[in-house]
Amino acid sequence: MGFELRFTDKEITAWGGMGLMKRMLDRIGFDSALEACDFPKPGSNRGYSPTQLLLQFMLSVWCGANRFEHSEVTRHDPVLQKLFGFKRMANFKAIMRLFRKFDQATVMRVFGRLYRWFFGNLHIDHLTLDLDSTVMTRYGQQEGAARGYNPRKPGRNSHHPLMAFVADIRMIANLWLRPGNSHSANNVLAFLDDSLDKLGGKRVALLRADSGFSDQAFLNELDQRCMHYLIALRLNQPLQRALVDQKGWWVLDDGLEIVAFDYQAPSWNRPRRVVGIRQKIDERPDAKGKQLSLFANDPVFACYRYSALVTDMDLPAAELWRLYRGRADCENRIKELKYDFGADSFNLKDFWATEAALLTVMLAYNLMSLFRQGILRSDSIAAKPDVQHTLKTLRYKLFAKAGYITKDSRKKIINLAVAMRQREWFEGLWDRSRTFTLPVKFTPIFSPLKSSNGKSGVKQFSSFLLLLLHIGLGFCNPGMNAVFGCYKTRRYTAKCPAVLHSGFGNAAIGNVPA
Numbered sequence: 001m002g003f004e005l006r007f008t009d010k011e012i013t014a015w016g017g018m019g020l021m022k023r024m025l026d027r028i029g030f031d032s033a034l035e036a037c038d039f040p041k042p043g044s045n046r047g048y049s050p051t052q053l054l055l056q057f058m059l060s061v062w063c064g065a066n067r068f069e070h071s072e073v074t075r076h077d078p079v080l081q082k083l084f085g086f087k088r089m090a091n092f093k094a095i096m097r098l099f100r101k102f103d104q105a106t107v108m109r110v111f112g113r114l115y116r117w118f119f120g121n122l123h124i125d126h127l128t129l130d131l132d133s134t135v136m137t138r139y140g141q142q143e144g145a146a147r148g149y150n151p152r153k154p155g156r157n158s159h160h161p162l163m164a165f166v167a168d169i170r171m172i173a174n175l176w177l178r179p180g181n182s183h184s185a186n187n188v189l190a191f192l193d194d195s196l197d198k199l200g201g202k203r204v205a206l207l208r209a210d211s212g213f214s215d216q217a218f219l220n221e222l223d224q225r226c227m228h229y230l231i232a233l234r235l236n237q238p239l240q241r242a243l244v245d246q247k248g249w250w251v252l253d254d255g256l257e258i259v260a261f262d263y264q265a266p267s268w269n270r271p272r273r274v275v276g277i278r279q280k281i282d283e284r285p286d287a288k289g290k291q292l293s294l295f296a297n298d299p300v301f302a303c304y305r306y307s308a309l310v311t312d313m314d315l316p317a318a319e320l321w322r323l324y325r326g327r328a329d330c331e332n333r334i335k336e337l338k339y340d341f342g343a344d345s346f347n348l349k350d351f352w353a354t355e356a357a358l359l360t361v362m363l364a365y366n367l368m369s370l371f372r373q374g375i376l377r378s379d380s381i382a383a384k385p386d387v388q389h390t391l392k393t394l395r396y397k398l399f400a401k402a403g404y405i406t407k408d409s410r411k412k413i414i415n416l417a418v419a420m421r422q423r424e425w426f427e428g429l430w431d432r433s434r435t436f437t438l439p440v441k442f443t444p445i446f447s448p449l450k451s452s453n454g455k456s457g458v459k460q461f462s463s464f465l466l467l468l469l470h471i472g473l474g475f476c477n478p479g480m481n482a483v484f485g486c487y488k489t490r491r492y493t494a495k496c497p498a499v500l501h502s503g504f505g506n507a508a509i510g511n512v513p514a
Helices: 018-028 030-035 050-062 068-075 078-083 092-100 104-120 188-198 216-224 237-245 317-339 351-376 391-399 420-434 457-473 482-493 498-509
Strands: 127-133 157-159 162-166 171-176 204-209 229-232 250-253 256-263 272-280 304-311 403-408 411-416
Touching: 018 030, 018 050, 018 078, 018 351, 018 391, 018 420, 030 050, 030 104, 050 068, 050 092, 050 351, 050 391, 068 092, 078 403, 078 411, 092 351, 104 171, 104 188, 104 351, 127 188, 127 317, 162 188, 162 317, 171 188, 171 351, 188 216, 204 317, 216 229, 229 317, 237 256, 237 272, 237 304, 250 317, 256 317, 272 317, 304 317, 317 351, 351 391, 351 420
Parallel strands: 127 204, 204 229
Antiparallel strands: 127 162, 162 171, 229 304, 250 256, 256 272, 272 304, 403 411
């Protein structure tokens, strides 16, 4: 069948679903928050408002831009212009000029105020803070780009930003841009102070980090602040010998064993509690960790992959291991930032201009996360309540809806081309965005009450009684590891919390060290 080509003057957008995002921004007073942040002023009376430039940049990121020049896609969209109330859309070079006006003091002042406003409107305390760093490869002569650790592009210049994630709400608390040759923990104490300031004074119940942050100065500072931590350790030679010397490995699952012991690294000024994990390679081919290089030829130890965690908490070892596993979710945040938000592509020659652009991308991510958790509520899109769709998925499922604007008396109406079977769902989201207000309440994933100095006598006695009950019912076999039996019960019947048995209960059996 042949087609003929015709044109229309009707103003149509491919991103009609962005009306939902605009309604949420209006409900939380985002424009007012931007105006109160004291942005650098335009150089001309005819210049664009910094508030518009920042919002237009984030709008372009939400619509798929991963280069500054890609902002032209939204610039030539008259429907988005009317939807967001812009008199005229700015060229992408105007956005770049805004970021070039940022220096260190301006970055700290503007984004400090903006992040404090944002997190101040989220009602949650006792946060779980994850620290991590990532490599952003550079191909030009940007300030601060240097040769350092770069697994994907060895020898190429890069930046090595330090990032802080709030695991409870799946958002980003802070980002510092650093040269590519910086160590993971370089200037981490000042970064932690700045992150706590951006969080508006909210208390951190638990800090998690990888082995790059396990140096003595950082651990001592966390001890002085009474901030609970759970940090991975490098498998250096003294730690490898300590792991091999341990005799009381608890079997948690097929091919998975765990042990807790006191250990003092050569660089530490005192012993600390360490949790060791080993996984049998034959039974768990995808197991995380490393083989012990000192015992590579030993037939017993060479068949395991090992990892170790240091902590100041006296929770059961199994619970600490499960608690640390949640830190892996920040790797998903980094991947989404790079692949969906183009975080590693928005860079300029000036160092502080690049950091300002990155902090804006982080803010765009936080707003999208707030939209997903506050309005979208993933259970309305999928049957699984814990599903968090990436921005790439939301673009074609929700935002990429053709639409045009009409008027009925003085009322503006956006008309969307939505399939009939999806209209009821879309109307539900539209109504939900109308009632969305700040502050938003979240529930922490870790409570500091759980990590008090030891269990109370009542809890220990309850654990002991529960263990005897399971033995009497045949769930746990005294002749085998109690944790193994109860883990199986918890796994298949969800009736036995294994953490109760990994502390006092195991000692009561007598075959597993307390």
